[in-house]
Amino acid sequence: MIIHCKGVGVASTRPCGDKVYFLSQYLLRVASNPPGYDLVKVVPDPKGTGLMRSIQSEELVVPSEQVYCYPEKVQIHDHALLVRLAAEGGYRCTVFTGLDEHLTFVLDPDPDELLTIHVYDIIPPRPSLSACIIELEACGLFGDLSVRFVHHIEDISTWDADVFPCRAAGFHRTLDADRMEGGEKVAGCITGAALYHECCDQEMTQLNTCPVDQVSEEPFIARCCRIERTGIAIHHGRFGAVVHWGASPADIAYSIQALVKEWRDRE
Template sequence: MIIPAHCKQVGFASSKPYDDRVYFLSRYLIRAMPDGYEILRVTPADGSGLLRDVAETEVLARPDEVAVCPQRVNLHGRADLIRRAAASGRRCTVFTGHDEHMTFVLDPDESVLLTVHVYDIMPPRPHLAMTIKELDATGIFGHLLVRFAYHCHDIRTADAEIFPCRAAGFARTLDADRPAPGERVACCLTGRQLLLETGAGAQPAEDICPLARVDEEPFIARCCRSERTGSPAWNGRAGAIVHWGSSPKEIADAVEDCVRRWREGP
């Protein structure tokens, strides 16, 4: 598979205003042909200046092997480009960015994408999962070549009368109501600690902490226990744990660190 490291390495050759010279950073050309686009690999000759003669040229894909994505896309979202190219049915797919820069994917191979498993709960808004989706859409994880599998547990399915907090919209919650003896409470370790400290006779019904459902790796999960934040593994699974209210920057850094550690190995 070939996916240029940056769109600045890709030139669009629709004419020859400066003869056969190319921009010194160009490593690939998308050349307009009567029947479509041809993809070339070029090696600029040694020298100085912005424009260089071409020392070597190699045809990577002919027009009949090249598809063109009709939508403008985020060229930094490399995993998305690979998925789109794999679905095109052609060896090569050409993409145009929102800023009119161009790139391509040749012989797409989705197996290079590492799947990171995201564990969260709802309601309310699954903060970790939604933040990662929003960050991923910006292309911030493009260089990592990752895709995300989301595991968002709906705590409304818990067999309980009391739930953790009012923010989720439940009728009775630990932060607003005192549990009656025998009532079942959906909570995590923090909720259990609260029940013990207040002497309530309620019974924990289900552990709703996202970490309780971690069974894939590498993973990223959120937890309200600050002492768990930054742990590199849980239940024998490698991953990352972020705090309940982590910022987008903290979440992005945790994903990057998790992927780096996974690829470096033990």
């Protein structure tokens, strides 16, 4: 369980006596034996007025000996990170300090409660979809979704091919820059195969590089250069989202949010 920082208060001083902020759900109450925090659940008086309210009820949830304060500041909106770090620590409750000094905690961490989304991409060059998801996740964009990502990155430079898709990836012989002679083993997708046959009337052997055709787990997200394949659908018997090869971070974020909603609606 993770509570938004606005619902977590720190009880170290009492400028208003025993009153708490009206949004408080939990207090990290300073403890001395052992030093640290007790985690206390509180219910502010619902009939009270003003920002500070009397406490209607309180309950000790976790004593200080079972509460660990993570020593480094973290992005507290990256819930998958918090759950992983808390689970690794082995304590029932882990308190985290955000980059902006806000506090939150993870209670009874269970990484298996996070939905795993499988990301399919290729290198070289940069795996744009995978890299973008890592960057968006690091800033906490997917925190409210309770998801984690497993990245499946295929390195096509290791493939036994004569021709590769493009010079941008650093290959010496590519579809976009060299004349084809026929009989080559070509690492490329259906678009690459179409380009080959438009420029050369000979046969070739295709080694399919499309990330969508590498999918073996669900739910998934993958990228593809064919606009007609984009969207949420079933591919190779697996449910997932396909974004265009040049999808923006906003497009990728929207696709993940829509994917998670539809996946959970199916359950």
